[in-house]
Amino acid sequence: VDFHIRLSGTRGLSEQIYQRLRAAILEGTLRAGERMPPTRELAQRLSVSRNTVAAAYEQLTAEGFLTGRAGAGTFVRAEAVVTATPRKAPSSAALRPRAIWTPLLSAPDLLAPSGPSAPAPRYDFRLGTPDARLFPFDEWRRHVARQLRLSAAGPGGYEQPAGAAALRTAIARYVAVSRSVRADGEDVLVTSGAQQAIDLIARVVLEPGACAAVEEPGYPPVRHLLASHGARVAAVPVDAEGLQVAALPDSARLVYVTPSHQFPLGMPMSLERRLALLAWAERRNAVIIEDDYDSEFRFAGRPLEPLQSLDRSGRVLYVGSFSKVLLPTLRLGFVVAPASLRPALLAAKRLTDWHSELPGQRALARFIDEGLLARHIRRMTREYRFRRERMVRMLEGELATWLTPIAGPAGLHLAALADRRPLDVERVVALASRAGVALSTLSPFHAMRPSRTGMVLGYGAIATAKLDEGLRRLRDCVRAAAR
Ligand SMILES: Cc1ncc(COP(=O)(O)O)c(C=O)c1O
Numbered sequence: 001v002d003f004h005i006r007l008s009g010t011r012g013l014s015e016q017i018y019q020r021l022r023a024a025i026l027e028g029t030l031r032a033g034e035r036m037p038p039t040r041e042l043a044q045r046l047s048v049s050r051n052t053v054a055a056a057y058e059q060l061t062a063e064g065f066l067t068g069r070a071g072a073g074t075f076v077r078a079e080a081v082v083t084a085t086p087r088k089a090p091s092s093a094a095l096r097p098r099a100i101w102t103p104l105l106s107a108p109d110l111l112a113p114s115g116p117s118a119p120a121p122r123y124d125f126r127l128g129t130p131d132a133r134l135f136p137f138d139e140w141r142r143h144v145a146r147q148l149r150l151s152a153a154g155p156g157g158y159e160q161p162a163g164a165a166a167l168r169t170a171i172a173r174y175v176a177v178s179r180s181v182r183a184d185g186e187d188v189l190v191t192s193g194a195q196q197a198i199d200l201i202a203r204v205v206l207e208p209g210a211c212a213a214v215e216e217p218g219y220p221p222v223r224h225l226l227a228s229h230g231a232r233v234a235a236v237p238v239d240a241e242g243l244q245v246a247a248l249p250d251s252a253r254l255v256y257v258t259p260s261h262q263f264p265l266g267m268p269m270s271l272e273r274r275l276a277l278l279a280w281a282e283r284r285n286a287v288i289i290e291d292d293y294d295s296e297f298r299f300a301g302r303p304l305e306p307l308q309s310l311d312r313s314g315r316v317l318y319v320g321s322f323s324k325v326l327l328p329t330l331r332l333g334f335v336v337a338p339a340s341l342r343p344a345l346l347a348a349k350r351l352t353d354w355h356s357e358l359p360g361q362r363a364l365a366r367f368i369d370e371g372l373l374a375r376h377i378r379r380m381t382r383e384y385r386f387r388r389e390r391m392v393r394m395l396e397g398e399l400a401t402w403l404t405p406i407a408g409p410a411g412l413h414l415a416a417l418a419d420r421r422p423l424d425v426e427r428v429v430a431l432a433s434r435a436g437v438a439l440s441t442l443s444p445f446h447a448m449r450p451s452r453t454g455m456v457l458g459y460g461a462i463a464t465a466k467l468d469e470g471l472r473r474l475r476d477c478v479r480a481a482a483r
Contacts (some may be wrong), residue, residue, distance in 0.1 A: 003037055005046060013048050017056040025065050025076055032078035036066060107224045109444065122436035123470030127264065127413035127458035130324050134380065139372055143363035151359050161349040163190025163334075164358055166365035171320070171334050174368055178296065179260075181308050181318050183336045189345055190334050192356050194293055194321035197335035198222055198256070200352065201317050202229045204344040205254055205287045213252040215243055217445035217452065219263045219291070222256055235447040238262055242269030245276040254287050259307055260295035264445045264456045265415045266408030274307055281315050287341075288316045294324040295410040297381045299388060303410070314338035322364065324412050324460070325377055330360060387459035387467055388414060394471045399478055403455070415442065417454040424481050425455055431477040437470055 005020045007013055024030040036042075039057060043050040057074055060066040067077045162168060169185035176183060191197040206212060208230040214223050216235035227233050234249045243257050255277065259269035269277075281288050290307045308318035321333040337345050349355065367373055395405040395416050402423045403416040418425050425441045432439060442454040462470055 003042055003045060007046060007048070013046075014052045014055040014059075017046070017048075017053060018059050021056065021060060022063075022065060025060075030076050032076055034076045036074040036076070038073065105228050110221060110224060121433070121438035123438070123466055123473060124461040125437065125439040125457045125459070125470065125474070126461060127440065127456050128324075128328075129458060129461040130327065130412065131380065131383065131460050131463070132327055133463065134383065135327055136372065136376055140363065140367065143366050144359060146366075147359035147362040150362075159355055159358055161189075161346045161355045163188070163356060164361040164365060166369075167361040168334075170365045170368040172336075174373070175318070175320060175336065179292065179303060179306055181306055181336055183308075183318075187336050187339075187342070188334050189337060189342070189349060190332065190356050190361055191349070192331045192333065192353065193323060193328070194291060194319045194333040195221060195225065196352070197317075197319045197333050198289060198291070199225055199229075200345050200348040201287070201289055201319075201335065201337075201341075202226055202231065202254070203348045203352075204341060206231050207253075210253045211249055211251040212254040212256065213248055214256045214447075215258065215262065216447055217264055217442060218256075218447070219258065220445060220447075222291070223447060226254070226256070233447075238265065240267060242267065242273045243277060245273060245280050248280060248284075250284060252284065252286055254289065255281065256289045256291065257307070258291045258293065260292045260303060261408050261411035263291075263293070264413065264442065265452075266406045266411060266413070268304055268409060271304055274304065274310055278307060278311055278313075278316075282313050286315065289319055290316055291319045293319075293321045294412045296325050296377050297384050297412060298410045299381070299385050300407075300409040308336060311338075314340055317341065325373065325380075326364075330364075332356065332360065332364060383464065384412065384459055387462070387464060390467055390471065391457055391459060394475060398475050402478055402482055412460045413456055413458040415454055415456045417442075417452060419453070421482070423453070423478065425453055427481040428455065428474075428477050431480055432474055435473045435477060437473045437477065439474070 005017055007016050021030070036057070037045075039050050039053040043053045046053070057066060061068060061074070064077060064079065066074050068074050165185065167190055168188040171188045171190070172183040172185045175181035189197070189200075191200065202212070202225065206226070206229050210231055211234055212226040212231040213234045213236045214226065216237045218235065223233055223235070231254070234252060236247050237244050242259060242262055243255070248255065257269065257277070259274060261268065277288065280286070288307055288311075292306065295303065306318060308316045315338065317338070318336040319333065320336075322330055323333065326332070335345065391414055392405050392407070395403050402420055403418055404420065405414055405416045408414070429439060429441055440456050442456060443451045445456070446452070459467075
């Protein structure tokens with residue numbers, strides 16, 4: 001450990017060092033078994049004589065806090081930590097100064113516990129999580145290990161903000177083949193997830209106070225993000241064809257849409273709407289973010305042309321993510337940007353975090369080039385298709401009295417509207433939670449009230465083996481809430 005001990009004055013230095021170390025052991029800052037720095041080293045760091053430190057160590061050893069092992073050094077004694085009764089040492093939290101600042105950003109709903117710290121529900125229908133159990137870890141590990149070995153032998157300096165050249169080329173080919181996005185490696189900027197791509201775009205196109213339009217209902221993290229950049233965020237309703245272009249405010253400088261698989265409702269944006277949105281953006285000189293976050297999992301039909309390839313005036317930024325096709329923990333996404341915005345985006349990336357982590361990027365490039373990504377997507381599409389069909393069967397069968405699924409063609413989740421008979425969906429979610437089943441209503445995805453009544457079900461997180469039981473429990477909860 002790197003020791004920092006605050007000493008005051010020049011007298012009683014040994015006593016001060018003794019007191020600080022003793023307190024650190026009692027508070028648990030220094031743990032049982034931890035190796036103490038050699039007296040000479042600590043003395044040098046504290047600019048005191050070696051004898052001063054040695055006297056403090058001797059005192060602590062005599063009291064049983066430290067123990068010396070010949071040839072190995074001085075260690076915190078395990079028994080000392082277990083048996084010592086601390087003299088009401090103030091906790092480090094109590095010692096910290098109290099905040100007097102009210103931060104500008106407040107979005108408590110974004111900080112709900114998730115990830116490993118939150119208890120995992122037994123039947124997890126929460127949206128947005130792919131099935132990590134089926135991730136090809138061995139192949140990924142092999143590629144990452146190789147890249148780490150190679151980077152250890154490299155010059156070890158910073159690299160280009162745009163990301164690894166091999167990955168940019170691989171992404172350009174991948175989106176061209178799988179989604180007819182027109183791109184070369186040069187058009188691609190690798191980001192830390194789609195979220196960072198959108199953050200960078202907001203930085204370079206939004207003046208403070210500018211209007212940014214998002215879908216209603218929509219993806220809350222993007223709404224909050226745009227607001228955090230000082231934008232006035234307008235929530236524009238969607239209907240069965242997607243964003244209602246006629247309802248866009250004239251002043252919008254940026255429009256954020258999810259045309260392949262509307263988040264959270266699931267329908268694609270119709271071709272007419274896509275063309276109308278592009279024409280509107282051209283008239284208003286606005287920029288469009290096309291967030292294509294999970295449409296690689298396709299279950300029906302051919303995808304419609306992306307806005308990016310229909311765009312004739314260079315105003316669409318196509319954003320993609322590896323969070324759903326691979327894993328969200330990789331934090332890898334990208335943006336395909338028109339030439340006019342590229343230098344500014346690179347500058348924004350450079351200012352924000354210089355560049356994303358590189359060995360992972362190069363591993364992903366190989367992963368794509370060797371066809372492993374395509375294979376994983378094919379496998380997961382088969383798996384998710386099965387789960388989704390089961391889900392639709394339940395919704396259209398035993399739950400048809402109350403719920404209507406929206407049959408989107410792609411993605412990792414499904415919305416169902418409670419538009420048939422009155423159904424207290426909040427109650428369904430509460431009952432489900434007690435039965436070990438996690439899912440969401442549609443309401444958190446709305447910025448305005450009243451919201452559409454319904455539920456959203458993800459099929460990424462739940463294991464196929466648990467699916468039927470999860471659905472049965474959910475059915476029982478819907479019936480109980482409807483009674
Ligand atoms: C609409 C939408 N966009 C993007 C993402 C992915 O974001 P990221 O790549 O930052 O993980 C998600 C994930 O839930 C999403 O729902």
